[in-house]
Amino acid sequence: MKAIVKYQTGDGFIGLRDVPEPEPGEGEVKIAVQAAGICGSDLHIWHGDIEIPVKPPVTLGHEFAGVVTALGPGVTGLQVGQRVTAENSHSVCGGCEYCMTGDYNLCEERLATGYAYDGAFAPYCVVPAKRVHVLPDTVDFLTGALSDPSACVYRAVCEKGAVGPGDTVLILGVGPMGLFSTQYAKLSGGKVILAGTAADAARLEIGRELGADCTVNVTQPDAVDNVKRFAGRSGIDVVLECSGAPDAARLGLQLIKKRGRFVLVGIYGRPFELDFDQILYKELVVKGMFSHKYKAWEKAISLAAQGLIKAKPLITDILPLSEWEKGFRRFAERKAIKVIFEPQRA
Template sequence: MKALVKYAAGPGNMEIRDIPEPKAEEGQIKIKVLEAGICGSDLHIYHSDIAIPVNPPVVTGHEFSGVIAEIGEGVSGFSVGDRVVSETAYDFCGVCDYCREGYYNLCVERKTLGYWYNGIFASYTVVPAARVLKIPDNVSDTSAAMAEPLACVCHAVYDLCRIVPGDLVLVSGPGAIGMMAMQVAKAHGATVIISGTNVDIPRLELAKKLGADYTVNLHTENLEEVINKLSNNYGVDVVLECSGAAPAINSGLNLIKKRGYFTQIGLAGKKIEFDIEKINYKELHFSGSLGSRNYNWRRALKLLADGQVNLEPLADTKLPLTEWETAFERFEKKEGCKFFLLPIEE
């Protein structure tokens, strides 16, 4: 089968290759990939500027929906033909303090689908049965393929933040993650501002349609004035920073109220500078966010099944796997919201 492979360390070093079709071994499930989303971290793997361990040669990609094609020995509770998704934490030690406390996303032995084990930019992938979740009947394949980033947002919001009804929340960066964060915050009863730049104008328009209370183009509007007016000059209660851009991080630190919650979701891909004393002087609850855990996946699928989050409109660009370079280039230029690579039928 054809697959998109990171074949060696270093920038680039990625191409379509023919590899053997995998088989489900004991305790595993083989899944036929239906739809596969591109994550910003896939670009970081391509550029080799990501801190998560990568083990080339490896099939990349980790956001997907699929249907069970084969079930390995010892697996119960699933049937061939079930529509499923899979967690990305393919393997972890299970005995360290983090694993025992349920935060296996922080296990130092964690090895990730699409980084260390062959991922989903292919026709088939094989994963441990313990990582597989069934897709609710009323959730489309397209929406289910975005359950992974939604689970990451759920981790950032439910595990690392606090949003209560009536809170004023700033979401910086109207990409797919930002759109999800906006909707999860809305599901908590928050009033949400989402900010972007001129390049994000189509995304900001989409954010309005998906329920954003306020959208701000930083090139033409004054975000501080908007927030001061809405907050009586106190600032926002919560910042969900989804862009990974230094200006957005610094702006968020300036515009958050004292004792507010600031959760960094976006990855910068490089070192950045910000005034750490603002965290002290404002007594901020400041947290980074990495990946997800099983509870977040179950929560994400429930949000989708209950209609509290609408992801279908985000999937505006679907290209065949053979056009991955075009998709990566357009993703980096923000020429769309959520990009998908569709497997090659063989």
């Protein structure tokens, strides 16, 4: 079968290659992939520009949905023909303090599907049964494929940021994470300010359609004043930094109120200077959000099933695997918000 493979470390070294069709082992499930999305981390793997535990040669892709086609020995609770998605925490140690408390996303030995184990940019993939989530009938494959980023954002907004009714929330960045954050923050009762750049006009409009109360172009001279004016005297309670841009992090620290909650969602990939005195003077609570866990997946899927969180407005491109390079380039150049591959297409 054809698959998008990272066949060597470094910048580039990705291509469509022939690989064996996988079969499930003990405790594993084979899935016919119907939809698989490009994640920002896939771009970093493409360019080899940040440290990600990738083990070439490996089939990429970890945001996906499909149909169970085979069960390995010992698998119970799943059936052939079920529509499913799966977490990308392929293997963890199971015995460290993080695994023992359910925070297996933080396990030092965690290895991921699409990074160290063959992933979903292929017609078939194999994953551990314990990471599989069944999709309700009201969740189609396109929506199901984006359960991964949706679950991440659920953790950022609802757990780390603890957004609640009356909170004013500043979301920095209008990629998939920022647009999902907009929806979760509104659903949690927040008043949402979504911020992007001059190049983000179309994305900001989508953000408005998804519930943002105010959108701001941060490159405008009056951007800070506009945010302050909208926030009013109560100020910004929660900042969700989804862009991975150092200037955005600095802006968030500038605008957040005293005792505010600052959540890091985007990956920067490099060191940069930040005024930590602002954290001290404002007595801020600063939290990171890395990956996802079982509960977040169940919440994300349930909310999608109820139509309360929408993934399809984020999908701009649907392509066969043969057009992988077009998809990667459009995503990298920010011409696409979310690119989905359909591996069953010729």
